[in-house]
Amino acid sequence: MTTNDAAIAAEGLRKRYGPRYALDGLDLTVERGVVHGLLGPNGAGKTTAVRILSTLLRFDAGSARVAGYDVVGEADEVRRRIGLTGQYAAVDETLSGRQNLVMFGRLYHLGARQAKRRADELLEQFDLAHAADRSGRTYSGGMRRRLDLAASLILAPEVLFLDEPTTGLDPRSRNDVWDAVRSLVAGGTTVLLTTQYLEEADQLAGRISVIDTGRVVAEGTADELKARIGGDRIEVVVRDAAQLGPAAAVVARIGTAEPELDADTRRVSAPVADRMAALTEAVRELQLAGVVAEDIGLRRPTLDEAFLHLTGHRAEPDVVKETAA
Amino acid sequence: MSTMLQQAPALVAPPPARTPLARLRWAAADGWVMTKRNMAHVVRAPEEVVIYFTLPIMFVLVFGYVFGSGMALPGGGSYREFLLPGVFAMTMLYGLGATATGVAFDVGRGVVDRFRSMPMARSALVAGRSAADLIRAVLEMSTLVVCGLLVGWQWRNGIGDALAAVGLILLLRFAITWVGIYLGLVVPNPDTVGVIVFPAAFPLTALSNVFVAPELMPDWLGAVSEWNPLSSTVAASRELFGNPGFGGDSWAAQHSLLLAVGWPLVLLAIFVPLSIRRYQKLSR
Numbered sequence: 256m257t258t259n260d261a262a263i264a265a266e267g268l269r270k271r272y273g274p275r276y277a278l279d280g281l282d283l284t285v286e287r288g289v290v291h292g293l294l295g296p297n298g299a300g301k302t303t304a305v306r307i308l309s310t311l312l313r314f315d316a317g318s319a320r321v322a323g324y325d326v327v328g329e330a331d332e333v334r335r336r337i338g339l340t341g342q343y344a345a346v347d348e349t350l351s352g353r354q355n356l357v358m359f360g361r362l363y364h365l366g367a368r369q370a371k372r373r374a375d376e377l378l379e380q381f382d383l384a385h386a387a388d389r390s391g392r393t394y395s396g397g398m399r400r401r402l403d404l405a406a407s408l409i410l411a412p413e414v415l416f417l418d419e420p421t422t423g424l425d426p427r428s429r430n431d432v433w434d435a436v437r438s439l440v441a442g443g444t445t446v447l448l449t450t451q452y453l454e455e456a457d458q459l460a461g462r463i464s465v466i467d468t469g470r471v472v473a474e475g476t477a478d479e480l481k482a483r484i485g486g487d488r489i490e491v492v493v494r495d496a497a498q499l500g501p502a503a504a505v506v507a508r509i510g511t512a513e514p515e516l517d518a519d520t521r522r523v524s525a526p527v528a529d530r531m532a533a534l535t536e537a538v539r540e541l542q543l544a545g546v547v548a549e550d551i552g553l554r555r556p557t558l559d560e561a562f563l564h565l566t567g568h569r570a571e572p573d574v575v576k577e578t579a580a
Numbered sequence: 581m582s583t584m585l586q587q588a589p590a591l592v593a594p595p596p597a598r599t600p601l602a603r604l605r606w607a608a609a610d611g612w613v614m615t616k617r618n619m620a621h622v623v624r625a626p627e628e629v630v631i632y633f634t635l636p637i638m639f640v641l642v643f644g645y646v647f648g649s650g651m652a653l654p655g656g657g658s659y660r661e662f663l664l665p666g667v668f669a670m671t672m673l674y675g676l677g678a679t680a681t682g683v684a685f686d687v688g689r690g691v692v693d694r695f696r697s698m699p700m701a702r703s704a705l706v707a708g709r710s711a712a713d714l715i716r717a718v719l720e721m722s723t724l725v726v727c728g729l730l731v732g733w734q735w736r737n738g739i740g741d742a743l744a745a746v747g748l749i750l751l752l753r754f755a756i757t758w759v760g761i762y763l764g765l766v767v768p769n770p771d772t773v774g775v776i777v778f779p780a781a782f783p784l785t786a787l788s789n790v791f792v793a794p795e796l797m798p799d800w801l802g803a804v805s806e807w808n809p810l811s812s813t814v815a816a817s818r819e820l821f822g823n824p825g826f827g828g829d830s831w832a833a834q835h836s837l838l839l840a841v842g843w844p845l846v847l848l849a850i851f852v853p854l855s856i857r858r859y860q861k862l863s864r
C-alpha cells in the first residue's frame with residue numbers, strides 16, 4: 256500500500272503549544288475501509304491529531320494526506336471528503352435540530368428539498384425526531400452528540416473522524432453509535448476513532464495506535480496489543496492482611512508473571528493465560544491453603560496498566576502536565 | 581439507527597466550483613444560508629428584536645428633546661431637524677458594537693469548527709453576518725424615520741432624495757459592519773469587544789457634525805470634524821433631506837456627497853479582505 260492509497264497518511268506531525276509539543280513526530284497510516292483506533296490518555300494529543308487531519312489546525316512540521324489529498328495544500332478537496340464529530344458538539348445550539356441539519360445540508364450544496372429530506376431521515380435514524388423542532392440548547396448532552404454525529408453523516412464521508420464519540424453517552428446510545436460506525440464502515444467509509452477506553456477500541460477498531468505525549472508508542476490489532484499488555488488478570492482480595500503472603504504464593508503459581516501486591520486494599524493480582532481455568536484453580540487452591548478471600552475475580556487490564564506496560568510510565572493526568580509546562 | 585446507512589440514499593454533492601463565476605455563485609449561496617442562520621437566531625431570541633427598536637427610539641427622544649431645545653445653528657433653522665440625520669448616522673455607528681460582539685460570540689461557538697471543516701465558502705460566515713446586520717439596519721432605520729416624523733422632523737426635497745439619503749446612511753452602516761466584523765475576529769472575547777467599542781465610537785460622534793456644526797468649533801477641531809466619515813454621511817443626508825446645517829467652505833464640506841460614498845467604499849476595500857483573511861486563519 257502506498258501512502259496515496261491510504262485513507263490517512265501522516266508523517267512526523269509536530270504541533271507545538273508554547274514550549275511543549277502536543278504532537279511530537281506522530282506517524283499514522285490508515286488503510287481505506289477500516290476503523291482505526293487512536294487510544295491515549297488525557298493530553299496525549301488525540302484531539303490535536305484529529306484537528307490537524309480535518310484541516311482545522313496548522314502544524315509546525317511533518318505532512319499529512321487524507322483521502323489522497325494534502326491537508327494543507329488541498330484542504331478544500333479534503334473537506335469535501337471528510338466528516339468530523341469533534342470532542343465537543345459542533346452544532347448551532349440556538350437553532351433546532353432540524354434547522355441545523357438543513358443548514359449543513361445546504362452548505363454541502365444539497366438542494367433545498369434534498370437537504371430537508373436528508374435532515375428528516377437523520378433525525379429519525381438518530382432518534383431525535385421527537386425533539387426535531389426544539390432549540391439545541393434544550394437537548395441533553397447525549398442528544399447533542401447524536402445531532403453532531405448526524406451532521407457529520409449528511410453525505411456519507413470517505414473518511415470520518417470521531418473524537419471520543421461516546422463520552423457522555425448512556426450504554427444504549429453508545430451501542431447505537433457503535434452500530435452506526437459499523438454500518439458506515441460496511442458502506443466503505445474509513446473511520447479514525449479516538450478513545451480513552453480500551454474496550455471501545457477493542458469493540459470497533461481493526462487496528463489501534465496507542466499514543467502518548469504526542470507520539471505513537473504501540474500499534475497493532477487489539478489482540479496483538481493485549482498480548483503485549485498481558486491479557487486478563489486474576490485479582491484476589493483477602494479478608495485478613497496477614498494472609499496476603501499465602502495468597503500471593505497461590506496467585507504466583509497460577510499467573511504468568513510475578514503477582515502485584517497492594518497491602519492497603521489487601522489485594523493480589525497477576526496476569527493469567529486461561530481465564531476460566533485460572534479462576535477455578537484459584538478458588539480451590541486458596542481454600543486448600545486456608546486463605547479466606549473476600550473477592551476473587553478476573554478483569555481486563557485497565558488503560559493505566561496498558562500504559563504502564565507500553566510506555567513504562569503511568570498515564571499522567573493532564574493537569575500535572577500543564578503545570579509542568 | 582443501526583440500519584441508517586442501508587436506508588440512506590447515496591447523496592452526492594454537486595462537484596466543486598472550478599470557474600471563478602461558479603465560485604462566486606456558491607459564495608453567495610453559502611452567504612445566504614448564513615444570513616438565514618443569523619435571522620433564525622433573532623427569531624429564537626426575540627428579546628434581541630426589542631433592542632433593534634428601543635435603541636433608535638431612545639436616541640431620538642433623548643437627543644431630540646435634551647439637546648433639541650435651545651441650540652443655535654449658524655444658518656438658522658430648527659435644531660431638531662438639524663439633529664435627526666446625525667442621530668440616524670450615530671445609531672448606525674453604534675451598530676458596530678452589536679456586530680463585533682455577535683461575531684466574537686460566534687467564533688467562540690463550537691459550530692464554527694464544523695463550518696471550517698466543510699467545503700463551504702470561506703467568506704460565508706462573515707458575509708452572512710454582514711447581510712443580516714444590514715437587514716437589521718433597515719429595521720432600525722425605519723424605526724428612526726417614524727420616530728423622527730413623530731418629533732417633527734421631515735424631509736423637504738421629495739421622496740427620491742430622502743431615499744437616497746437613507747441609502748447613504750445604510751451604506752455607512754454596511755461599511756461599519758465590516759469594521760465590526762474585523763474587530764470581533766481580532767478580539768474574540770465578546771465581553772472585551774463590548775468594552776472596546778464604546779470608547780472607539782464615542783469620540784467619532786463627538787468629533788463630528790452630529791451635534792454641533794463644525795463652523796462653531798475651533799478651527800482645527802472643525803477640520804477634523806469635517807473630514808470625519810460620519811460627518812460626510814450626515815452632511816450629505818442633511819442636504820438630501822433638505823434639513824439645515826450642511827455646507828461650509830472646506831473642500832470636505834463642499835464635497836460631502838462624494839465623501840459619503842467614498843469613505844464607506846474605502847472602509848469596505850480595507851476591511852472586507854482583512855476580515856475574510858482573518859477568518860480563514862482563525863484558530864489554526
Ligand SMILES: Nc1ncnc2c1ncn2[C@@H]1O[C@H](COP(=O)(O)OP(=O)(O)OP(=O)(O)O)[C@@H](O)[C@H]1O
Pocket residue numbers: 272273276277295296297298299300301302303304342451573576577
Ligand atoms: N489551544 C491549546 N493551547 C495550549 N495547549 C494546548 C492547546 N490545545 C491542546 N493543548 C495541549 O496539547 C496537549 C494535547 O492535547 P489534546 O487535546 O490533543 O489531548 P487529547 O489526547 O485529546 O486529550 P483528552 O483525552 O483530554 O481529550 C495537551 O497537553 C494540551 O494541554
Ligand SMILES: [Mg+2]
Pocket residue numbers: 301302303342418
Ligand atoms: Mg481530546
